[in-house]
Amino acid sequence: MIEFYKFHGAGNDFILIDNRSLQFNGDKVAFAQKWCSRRFGVGSDGIIFIENQEGVDFNMDFYNPDGSQSFCGNGSRCAVAFAKLIGVGDGNFTFKAIDGIHQSKFKDNLYHILMSDVNGIEKIGNDYFMHTGSPHYISYCGSSDQRDIVEFGREIRYSDKYKAAGTNVNLVKFISDNKIDLRTYERGVEDETFACGTGATAAALVSAFVKQLNDGEIAVKVKGGDLKVQFERNNDTFKNVWLIGPAQFVFKGIIND
Structure with a gap:
């Protein structure tokens, strides 16, 4: 049994899982392919696992519906909002993604993500x-x-x-x-x-x-x-x-x- 949360950023929707205690330790690619399906799963544009990472507030491990990986801008805002919801911090984070380290700010009810140069x-x-x-x-x-x-x-x-x-x-x-x-x-x-x-x-x-x-x-x-x-x-x-x-x-x- 795996607890998940559903978020969207301007209609770009994601399944988010708090995996800091490694509640999920299976095949993430197959899991994404199955549960992102809008007919046979939860339905989403991707799955994000929030995990512990030394030196930063969290690691954002993102998978597309086909199981491939990339950086996701809207997904990162949702990851920050989710991390804020589950008590990691106040939304002003340093986090790791597939393309490196990012900063976030929560200001005026909007989520700000510092993208790579x-x-x-x-x-x-x-x-x-x-x-x-x-x-x-x-x-x-x-x-x-x-x-x-x-x-x-x-x-x-x-x-x-x-x-x-x-x-x-x-x-x-x-x-x-x-x-x-x-x-x-x-x-x-x-x-x-x-x-x-x-x-x-x-x-x-x-x-x-x-x-x-x-x-x-x-x-x-x-x-x-x-x-x-x-x-x-x-x-x-x-x-x-x-x-x-x-x-x-x-x-x-x-x-x-």
Whole structure:
């Protein structure tokens, strides 16, 4: 019997398990593949195990629904909110993820995650590629652009260039110089998600590069709500990148596995 909690960050939903006492010690890949299923499991965009880690407040061990691993921005906000709920601390944490050490802040009822520095943007025709803890392909569209994000996402994700490692695919529309609309196809989920934190970060940073914004904040409207990305830019290098948004507890339950 495994106790779990369900959280979402702007509609990006996750199963969270307090594994500090190692209540789960089985095959995490198979567990994620089974219980992320929306028809035969709990249903989620990923599973996060919160575990003890020397030198930091906790380790965030994240798995996509297909069992693969990457850094997850929205998942990290949910992990921080969950760690706060179970008494690890007040939301101002240092935690470890697959891509390294991150900081978090809880301020004005929003969760702030310090992302890794980003160096380099790849230009691909009229599109872009950036790695923000997970790989992201960025394509811009106008108001009359009717591309289907799932069809377009699968076309790019399974192209010869990306099919081996996979990539997330994002369609971005400018609302203003510092506000964008974003839709994301996520690898591992292999479908559109209501939000993607690393995708919002990549889309915001590439947009800052396109609009030649040196610092500040870009608002990102996603299917499940609103996110913000703060940054400092020097050419194609970004530092002090903060992903900001909500994280909401939904329910808790017991998995009998």
